[in-house]
Amino acid sequence: MSPFDAVLCDFDGVLRVHDARVQARIDHEYGLAPGSVLATALSPALIGPAVLGEITFEEWEAALVAEFTGLLGSPELAAARAGAAPGRCLFVDDRRENVEAATSLGMTGVHFREAEDLRRVWAEAGWE
Known part of the structure; x- marks a missing residue:
């Protein structure tokens, strides 16, 4: 018989450990205040909602992209900070006006409403 009926474990710091040096480098490279990326994520x-299973990993990722775009500023500024030409960017946001701004710059835009929106673009790009 097992000595335990349940294992109750903290998620961050036990199951998932973040390298503070990597986080600091990312914040610095994007001109963000220290701790911004981790605090947002x-x-x-x-x-x-992600930990509780209320949204999928893909939905959580899409929400992060939208939040980081807000941190970084305009889609154009986000592309510049990422070091990518607009035509080489996939822009995902739940706000249509942000997607329209991105596509006007030549980015591929996805108006995110559900995970299938991303799956469709990934399939079209051959990323299945």
Whole structure:
């Protein structure tokens, strides 16, 4: 018989450990305040639904992209900070006006409403 009926384990810091040096480098490279990327990725509004299984990993990723775009500024500024030409960017956002701004710059835009929106673009790109 097992000595335990349940294993209750913290997620961050136990099952998932973040390298502070990597996080600091990412924040610095994108001109963000220290801790911005990690604070955004793990904000209760974003991570809570993902950890509780209320949204899929893809939905969480899409929400992160939208949040990071807000941190970085305009789609054009986000592309520049990422070091990518607009025509080589896939822009995903749940706000149509942001997607329209991105596509006007030559980016491939996805108006995210559900994970299938991303799956369709990935399939078209041959990323299945």
